[in-house]
Amino acid sequence: xxVVSQHPSWVICKSGTSVKIECRxxxxxxxxxxxxxxxxxxxxxxxxxxxxxxxxxxxxGVEKDKFLINHASLTLSTLTVTSAHPEDSSFYICSxxxxxxxTEAFFGQGTRLTVV
Amino acid sequence: xxxxxxPTSMDCAEGRAANLPCNHSTISGNEYVYWYRQxxxxxxxxxxxxxxxxxxxxxxxxIITEDRKSSTLILPHATLRDTAVYYCIVSGGYQKVTxxxxxKLQVIP
Numbered sequence: 001x002x003v004v005s006q007h008p009s010w011v012i013c014k015s016g017t018s019v020k021i022e023c024r025x026x027x028x029x030x031x032x033x034x035x036x037x038x039x040x041x042x043x044x045x046x047x048x049x050x051x052x053x054x055x056x057x058x059x060x061g062v063e064k065d066k067f068l069i070n071h072a073s074l075t076l077s078t079l080t081v082t083s084a085h086p087e088d089s090s091f092y093i094c095s096x097x098x099x100x101x102x103t104e105a106f107f108g109q110g111t112r113l114t115v116v
Numbered sequence: 117x118x119x120x121x122x123p124t125s126m127d128c129a130e131g132r133a134a135n136l137p138c139n140h141s142t143i144s145g146n147e148y149v150y151w152y153r154q155x156x157x158x159x160x161x162x163x164x165x166x167x168x169x170x171x172x173x174x175x176x177x178x179i180i181t182e183d184r185k186s187s188t189l190i191l192p193h194a195t196l197r198d199t200a201v202y203y204c205i206v207s208g209g210y211q212k213v214t215x216x217x218x219x220k221l222q223v224i225p
Contacts, residue, residue, distance in 0.1 A: 036215075045215075102167075
């Protein structure tokens with residue numbers, strides 16, 4: 001199957017700093033990518049839909065100014081957690097689809113963010 | 117809104133078939149049934165999907181009832197590496213993928 005790569009796999013940052021997470025589709029073009037957040041022992045929660053060349057669409061309750069999403073090319077979307085705080089510590093996961101209808105999504109390996 | 121309901125957890129003996137049920141009584145005509153699984157601390161992995169016919173691939177089989185209101189994912193010979201949370205998702209067209217709580221499958225030696 002198609003490969004989606006996330007980087008970094010884990011990151012520790014100080015409170016108040018910003019962290020950028022990259023999501024790349026390695027062998028296909030993805031006009032749409034999705035960002036999820038997962039807290040321990042919980043399911044994945046969709047944060048936003050990232051559309052190449054346009055603004056991201058955020059789910060209700062997700063602060064767009066805190067979680068900046070950029071999808072500048074068909075193979076790369078980035079999520080920047082700005083002014084991170086300990087409560088932002090979580091497992092962040094991206095996914096991408098090849099663009100055809102009714103096809104499966106491919107997920108990155110996830111990024112473990114710890115804010116200290 | 118929860119589109120699917122799954123048991124919270126299940127156990128399966130190693131080497132036996134694991135049958136994971138999913139109810140999706142409000143599924144609409146253009147929505148497919150997808151199954152993903154998430155092994156601890158990893159991103160979800162696609163398993164299989166189908167519309168109305170039963171499907172089989174190298175990982176699993178998917179049995180969808182004739183009325184499409186429920187389905188069963190079958191892992192024919194469960195191994196310890198199949199221990200994971202299994203998510204049943206209904207989605208159609210270009211809908212975004214949203215996750216429910218899934219079924220935690222524990223394969224027992």
